[in-house]
Amino acid sequence: MTKNKASSSPSTTARGQRAPKGVLRRLLRTLFEFYPVLLPVTILCILINAIVSAIPAVFLQKVIAVVDETYQSGDWSSVAGRILTYVLVLVIMYIISLIAGTFYTQMMAIITQGSLKKLREKMFSHMQDLPIKYFDTNGHGDIMSYYTNDVDTLRQMISQSLPQMTIAGITLLVVFCIMMYYSIILALLVVAGIVCMVISARAITNRSSKYFLRQQVTLAKAEAFMEEMMTGQKVIKVFCHENGAKEDFDKVNGEIFFNARNGNRFANILMPLLGNIGNVMYVVVALVGGALLLSDIPNISISGMAFSISIVVPFLNMTKQFAGSVGQVSNQINMVIMGLAGAHRIFALLDEEPETDEGYVTLVNATENPDGSVSECKETTNVWAWKHQHHDGTVTYTRLQGDVRFFDVNFGYTPEKTVLHNISLYAKPGQKVAFVGSTGAGKTTITNLINRFYDINDGKIRYDGININKIKKSDLRRSxxxxLQDTNLFTGTVMENIRYGNLKACDEECIAAAELAGADDFIRRLPEGYNTMLTGNGANLSQGQRQLLAIARAAVADPPVMILDEATSSIDTRTEAIVQRGMDALMTGRTVFVIAHRLSTVHNADAIMVLDHGRIIERGTHDDLLKLKGTYYQLYTGALELD
Amino acid sequence: MPARQISSKKPKNLRYTLRTLFTYMGRHRFLLLAVGILVCISALANLLGNYMIRPVVNSLAYGNPERLIPGIMITTVVYFSGVAATFGYTQIMVKGAQKILFDIRRDLFSHLQTLPLSFFDRRRHGDIMSYFTNDIDTVSDALNNSFTMVIQSFIQMVGTLIILFILNWKLSLIVAVCYAAMFLYIKFSAGKSKAFYTKQQSGLGDLDGYIEEMVSGQKIIKVFNHERESIKNFRIKNEILRRAGTGAQAFSATMIPAVVSISYVNYAIVAILGGIMAMNNKTDIGSLASYLVFVRQAAAPINQFTQQSNFLLAALSGAERVFEAMSQTPEVDEGEIDLIKKTGANTEKQSWFWQKEDKTLVPLRGDVRFDNVDFGYDSKHMILKKISLYAKPGQKIAFVGPTGAGKTTITNLINRFYDVQSGCVLYDGFNVKDIKKDALRRSxxxxLQDTHLFTGTIAENIRFGKPDATDEEIYEAARIANADSFIRRLPQSYDTVITSDGANLSQGQRQLLSIARAAIADPPVLILDEATSSVDTRTEALIEKGMDRLMEGRTVFVIAHRLSTVRNADAIMVLEDGEITERGSHEDLIAQKGLYWHLYHGTKELS
Incomplete structure (x- = not known):
């Protein structure tokens, strides 16, 4: 089921609430969009099936009437033809219902699974288009639960509840018509019973669904709790918190117990209660039917038939069928409520605003013309150009150089709190620009703006003179x-993880990148070298080794501009020196942004920006800054003092 | 999460699983006994009720109204008692079932808390999670529904057949043959559909695992522009799941029409033969009517019985996995020596003491020694070889060395996250194995390198290090860790809620909080594993001063790549490939001109 954090962030739809009106309509519309032909055909089959399986009651009446008639006369031969006809019709009906039934269940399997697949795909593709902000503000468990919990409740609803309720509903209608045909008095009696059933079913499901929806919340809570305990297991053990964790879990566990017990208690009352009412109804119909049979009260019916045993017996059968259908519908109500709540959450995800990308400047391979200009070409060259499609239809090419400039940039993750104030800076092609400053000063935030994980509030960022808003996001990021600071590795071999940076890279290129990153040495010492499987975000590697792999992954991509955000913080200085030399060789003539606390890492940068509370307070080369005797000087001498 | 697929396999260790399950059920044996009795009553009442139709119909058909009233009366009584019994057992069962589930969940969680770290390191979290989600879910379904349904449908099945034979044994022979056919068919197709379901479960697990990874690696995906790639892979897994799902659902959907048509054929044959018998006056219409009702009804319990027993089987394999996890050997803790805090003999200040088995107290000094320690996470790959070292009380010992040399592993041995393979670790002269784990870790x-924060406020996260800490102590600890100023700048200051492992904080800020969390615990021995790697040097210097004051006279182990952090240590151990290759003070090691000198020189060269 879920890994879910019952997060209260505004962008997720809270669990434990009934879906608002309109969700069912949207769900049905979506299903029809997925299967515009198959779904109506299937519904038709459901209709046929339901009608055909309700009708035999009529023929039962006819057969009994014939038998009743001839029982007295004893002349069987005269009615043999009639009986045979009835039986034939019955057989044909059964066959039709069998075919329709088989067809619709098979089609329903295709539709259910296909719709779920399409829905999941829609969700996943949509998720890929969502901005990073969405992932930063929503718990991962919560996002996962769309695919596990919510899709699952939908599956049950589409495959089971919807067809069953349709069939039960149609059966109810048909049986009711037949009842009216035979005897309006008895039919009204049954209707009175049904009203009782519906009222009690409503009262009970209202209560049980409340607890079931709450149970979903507590289950999600328990799972989120579990997940946190799993990942924090070391911290728990370090601080001897095992007992505290148990107590906390007991609380959540108790909540599950409470909600599950109450929900099920009410839900379990439902069927016996409905059965009870059904049986009372049965007995009352039998009694009244018997009384009517014995007395001389005229029958009121559409058919105008008089009371006879041939009406009462099938009527009793129909009463049972009727009660059964009502029970079936009410039994599905909880599932429908939960399914709709799930659908509501899924639609909320699909309605989530995707990352806007109004950029039209693209990155293309280029060749350099003798006159110094560049033109586009198909083959892979080492020269890249920005292809600028102007409104008047002309196309210009700008050579990709890696010139990044900030003009008076202001930014805050939330409108109330500005994190960066009036940032202006430039990185000329081939320069190495370093950001230093205290923890939380906004260093990582600056890099989040260059690659447009977040969009600036005010000011301008230009890349090779082009406003980055005009560059297609995928091309911007490709350049x-x-x-990143947190190194994320995927399940797969070491080789596959390195190749992630450039899917076209051959093995040799990956190995060369690993050598460059100083990772080759430790990889070769792994049990299966480059083919060692990594699981659980590389849990079998040390933090430093994970960083080396992340660097190799970036190196294989061979980009014109590189951003290193504390890329070597868990690596020893000697390895770092090796990595740095390799990277320097790779990045000659290319622009590099470096964030590092270890001042030895940033020392040789062309420009060092000292950030404090979102402002650049000092800038210059190492020597300039030392002369300034400001914050950098203090940081540096602080480090020296310790050294 | 391949664990999901296991849950649909057949249970292997059936006897053990059943025994354990019965011990859980045994705690509620009176409840369950009552349920059993009530289920029987309800099933029998259902049977009898239908049996009673005969006199009622007969009385109508033959115009014997005097038999109508008692017939209806008896039927009513039977129905009502049946309904009452059903009502009773469902209500009781809910409580029993939920209590059992509560117990299992609690025991499982408690047991997990006692398991060694290697259990968690070797498994994916998704796998462990699935005990609580998939496996307990199957048990829950079975207890909530299948358990009583299997009993009930079994009684109804057998009872119906018996009544059928009593009513008309000749016709019943035909019925019996048809039932056998139905039963065999259901059995056969259930086996087949199970294969589909297994496939579906594994497809589902695979897809979920993939999504999970993509969600947590979203930044990397965007950085490398891999959105389309990941959708492509998703499509493949999604399609596999769709195929398996369609197969499973379509196949199990054929079961119902097949069974229904067998029952129709059965019904038709019996009706025709019964009609002929009635014409020849071999039976009466009332009997035939009620007989036919039974014939129709008999199909339902057969269907239900098979279906529900499949659920029971699935539940058993779920229970088996849960119980298997619960039978994992917990962390060995044969230690006897406890840790207490007591006012010392000479001073006012409280200090720590080891309390031996015989209640004698030994003051804690913080003397840690490694004696020829060998260790590997698996027996093939040795990570540490012949490590011997000592840290005298009050000393600051630093470990340096290249990435992957085994620095973190050494600290894992001191606090017994893992146990040494040979050699021993001594703490104030005691073998760490003789100290209670809880006491050892409290001391x-x-x-840690990975700074895990829990959902809760900042204050709660700091208080994690000392549950009874006052607010003042929390502020003080935050001040020592230099976290106070940034915390106060947060929207709700110390009451700011941290979510998603502190995603709203920078890495450095997370480190400051975890230092505060350790500082508040005020431990006699401190281990800092790259505790300040993401903190700027100036802040680090301030933290260091605070910690130095706090840890005065206490032992500190430091792992750091930034050599400025380790420079003033009393002893620096240089690790290389699991061996200590150099040791000594900063000056000694510089004079040696070995790896440390290179490391240091490398730094110098760069700066």
Whole structure:
């Protein structure tokens, strides 16, 4: 089921609530869009099946009437033809219902699974288009639960509840018509019973669904709790918190117990209660039917038939069928409520605003013309150009150089709190620009703006003179190599993880990148070298080794601009020096942004920006800054003092 | 999450699983006994009720109204008692079932808390999670529904057949043959559909695992522009799941029409033959009517019985996995020595003491020694070889060395996350194995490399290090860790809620919080594993001063790549490939001109 954090962030739809009106309609519309032909055909089959399986009651009456008639006369031969006809019709009906039934269940399997597949695909593709902000503000468990919990409740609803309720509903209608045909008095009696059933079913499902929806919440809570305990297992053990964790779990566990017990208690009352009412109805119909049979009260019916045993017996059968159908419908109500709540959440995800990308400047391979200009070409060259499609239809090419400039940029993750104030800076092609500053000063935020994980509130960022808003996001990111602070590795071999940076890279290129990153040495010592499987975000590697792989991954992408965000913080200085030399060789003539706390890493940068509370307070080369005797000087001498 | 697929396999260790399950059920044996009795009553009442139709119909058909009233009366009584019994057992069962589930969940969680770290390191979290989600779910379904349904449908099945034979044994022979056919068919197709379901479960697990990884690696995906790639892979897995799902659902959907048509054929044959018998006056219409009702009804319990027993089987394999996890050997803790805090003989200040088995107290000094320790996470790959070292009380010992040399592993041995393979670790002269784990870990403050924060406020996260800490103590610890100023700048200051492992904080801020968490515990021995790697040097210097004051006279182990952090240590151990290759003070090691000198020189060269 779920891994879910019952997060209260505004963008997720809270669990434990009934879906608002309109969700069912949207769900049905979506299903019809998925299967515009198959679904109506299937529904037709469901209709046929339901009608055909309700009708035999009529023929039962006819057969009994014939038998009743001839029982007295004893002349069987005269009615043999009639009986045979009835039997034939019955057989044909059964065959039709069998075919329709088989057809619709098979089609329903295709439709259910196909719709779920399409829905999941829609969700996943949509998720890929969502901005990073969405992932930063929603718990991963919560996002997962769309695919596990919510899709699952939908599956049950589409495959089971909807067809069953349709059939039960139609059966109810047909049986009711037949009842009216035979005897309006008895039919009204049954209707009175049904009203009782519906009222009690409503009262009970209202209560049980409340607890079931709550149970979903507590289950999600328990799972989120579990997940946190799993990942924090080390911290728990370090602080001897095992007992505290148990107590906390007991609380959540108790909540599950409470909600599950109450929900099931009410839900379990439902069927016996409905059965009870059904049986009372049965007895009352039998009694009244018997009384009517014995007395001389005229029958009121559409058919105008008089009371006879041939009406009462099938009527009793129909009463049972009727009660059964009502029971079936009410039994599905909880599932429908939960399914709709799931559908509501899924639609909320699909309605989530995707990352806007109004960029039209693309990155293309280019060749350099003798006159210094560049033109587009198909083959892979080492020269890249920005292809600028102007509104008047002309196309210009700008050579990709890696010139990044910030003009008075302001930014905050939330509108109330500005994190960066009036940032202006430039990185000329081939320069190495470093950001230093205290923890939380906004260093990582700056890099989040260059690759447009977040969009600036105010000011301008230009890349090779082009406003980055005009560059297609995928092309912008392709031109930037980024080694992030948290190293995420995927399930797969070491080789596959390195190749992630450039899917076209051959084995040799990956190995060369690993050598460059200083990772080759430890990889070769792994049990299966480059073919060693990594699981669980590389849990079998040390933090430093994970960082080396992340660097290799970025190196294989060979981008014109590189951003290194504390890329070597868990690596020893000697290895770092090796990595740095390799990277320097790779990045000659290319722009590099470096964030590092270890000042030895940033020392040789062309420009060092000292950030404090979202402002650049000092800038210059190492020597300039030392002369300034400001914050950098203090940081540096602080480090020296310790050294 | 391949665990999902296991849950649909057949249970292997059936006897053990059943025995354990019965012990859980045994705690509620009176409840369950009552349920059993009531289920029987309800099933029998259902049977009898239908049996009673005969006199009622007969009385109508033959115009014997005097028999109508008692017939209806008896039927009513029987129905009502049946309904009452059903009502009773469902209500009781809910409580029993939920209580059992509560117990299992609690025991499972408690047991997991006692398991060694290697259990968690070797499994994917998704796998462990699935005990609580998939496996307990199947048990829950079975207890909530299948358990009583199997009993009930079994009684109804057998009872119906008996009544059928009593009513008309000749016709019943035909019925019996048809039932046998139905039964065999259901059995056969259930086996087949199970294969589909297994496939579906594994497809589902695979897809979920994939999504999970993509969600947590979203940044990397965007950085490398891999959105289309990941959708492509998703499509493949999604399609596999769709095929398996369609197969499973379509196949199990054929079961119902097949069974229904067998029952129709059966019904038709019996009706025709019965009609002929009635014409020849071999039976009466009332008997035939009620007989036919039974014939129709008999199909339902057969269907239900087979279906529900499949659920029971699935539940058993789920229970088996849960119980298997619960039978994992917990962390060995044969230690006897406890840790207490007591006011010392000479001073006012409280200090720590080891309390031996015979209640004698030994003051804690913080003397840690490794004696020829060998260790590997698996027996083939040795990570540490012949490590011997000592840390005298009050000393600061630093470990340096290349990435993957085994620095973190050494600290894992001190606090017994893992146990040494040979050699021993001594703490104040005691073998760490003789100290209670809880006491040992309480005596060690550790700031781990991965700074895991829990959902809760900042204050709660710091208080994690000392549950009874006052607010003042929390502020003080935050001040020592230099976290106070940034915390106060957060929207709700110390009451700011941290979510998603502190995604709203920078990495450095997370480290500061985990240092505060360790500082508040005020431990006699401190281990800092790259505790300040994401913190700027100036802040680091401030933290260091605070910690130095706190840890005065206490032992500190430091792992750091930044050599400025380790420079002033009393002893620096240089690790290489699991061996200590150099040791000594900073000056000694510089004079040696070995790896440390290179490391240091490398730094110098760069700066």
């Amino acid at each position: 930037l190599g980024i080694v | 060690l403050g550790i700031v």
